[in-house]
Amino acid sequence: xxxxxxxxxxxxxxxxxxxxxxxxxxxxxxxxxxxxxxxxxxxxxxxxxxxxxxxxxxxxxxxxxxxxxxxxxxxxxxxxxxxxxxxxxxxxxxxxxxxxxxxxxxxxxxxxxxxxxxxxxxxxxxxxxxxxxxxxxxxxxxxxxxxxxxxxxxxxxxxxxxxxxxxxxxxxxxxxxxxxxxxxxxxxxxxxxxxxxxxxxxxxxxxxxxxxxxxxxxxxxxxxxxxx
Numbered sequence: 339x340x341x342x343x344x345x346x347x348x349x350x351x352x353x354x355x356x357x358x359x360x361x362x363x364x365x366x367x368x369x370x371x372x373x374x375x376x377x378x379x380x381x382x383x384x385x386x387x388x389x390x391x392x393x394x395x396x397x398x399x400x401x402x403x404x405x406x407x408x409x410x411x412x413x414x415x416x417x418x419x420x421x422x423x424x425x426x427x428x429x430x431x432x433x434x435x436x437x438x439x440x441x442x443x444x445x446x447x448x449x450x451x452x453x454x455x456x457x458x459x460x461x462x463x464x465x466x467x468x469x470x471x472x473x474x475x476x477x478x479x480x481x482x483x484x485x486x487x488x489x490x491x492x493x494x495x496x497x498x499x500x501x502x503x504x505x506x507x508x509x510x511x512x513x514x515x516x517x518x519x520x521x522x523x524x525x526x527x528x529x530x531x532x533x534x535x536x537x538x539x540x541x542x543x544x545x546x547x548x549x550x551x552x553x554x555x556x557x558x559x560x561x562x563x564x565x566x
Contacts, residue, residue, distance in 0.1 A: 389437065396433040396446045399426045424464045426450075428519070431467035434475060444475050456486040461493040463505055463516055466523035473523075478530050491527065491536065494520070498539055502546050502565075513562050514551060517543055 378384040402425040430450050437443040451472060456465065469487050477483050497503055503520055505513040524540040527533055550563040 389440075392433050392437060393440070393442055396430060396437075396443050399429050399450070401426065402429065424462055427462075427464040428467045431464075431471040434468075434471040438475055444477075447472060447475070448477065448480075451486070452482065457489045461490070461497045461507055463503075463519040465490060466494075466520040470523035470526050473526050473530055487527065491533070494524075494539070495535070498542075502542050503539070511562050511564050512546070512550075514547060514559060515561075517547060 378387065402422070430447050434443050434447040447468070451468060459465070469483070469490060472480075472483055473487075494503065497507060502512065503516055504510070505516045521540040521543055524536040524543075528537040528540075546565055547559075547563075550565050551560050552558070553560055
């Protein structure tokens with residue numbers, strides 16, 4: 339009876355340890371990394387450190403949680419529901435845009451692109467950010483990228499139709515995020531390969547936002563709107 343009780347207690351402690359490790363370790367690590375923030379002697383030292391961190395992150399993109407939830411995260415992590423792959427896409431894209439002339443950043447972003455089967459993924463606004471960053475980094479003649487982009491542009495055209503692009507397929511609400519995520523790619527695609535229809539789509543996106551996305555009384559831009 340005592341042996342069974344010890345086994346039960348050991349299993350319970352092991353489960354508790356797993357839950358603690360899943361929550362406690364990331365929280366402690368984040369706290370530890372914040373200690374040195376604000377202690378740089380000058381701007382150059384800060385910029386050098388920031389670039390090293392950016393290089394480290396683009397080599398291995400840190401996953402971003404879907405929510406701000408920090409406790410009892412073990413089960414969502416095991417289910418694969420705690421992190422979102424599409425967050426990684428705009429992380430890579432943003433880091434590459436921040437270091438456009440950094441060869442390591444370019445090669446890391448391209449390897450990230452190569453690992454994914456983009457043709458079997460639906461239209462997502464985040465994907466445009468990565469393609470835009472790669473086009474701006476000298477990969478416009480790469481056949482793999484051109485093939486993936488051609489397929490993506492077809493999905494963009496299908497999603498927009500004669501109207502405009504939603505942020506999420508099947509949703510009537512439109513978000514300002516689409517302007518920053520997709521429109522730069524549409525313009526760059528037109529400039530690179532000559533596609534006036536993509537330029538026109540980008541223009542429709544902005545025209546629609548100016549019509550529905552500016553608050554009538556305050557004149558401030560809204561985050562989300564539903565066009566007529």
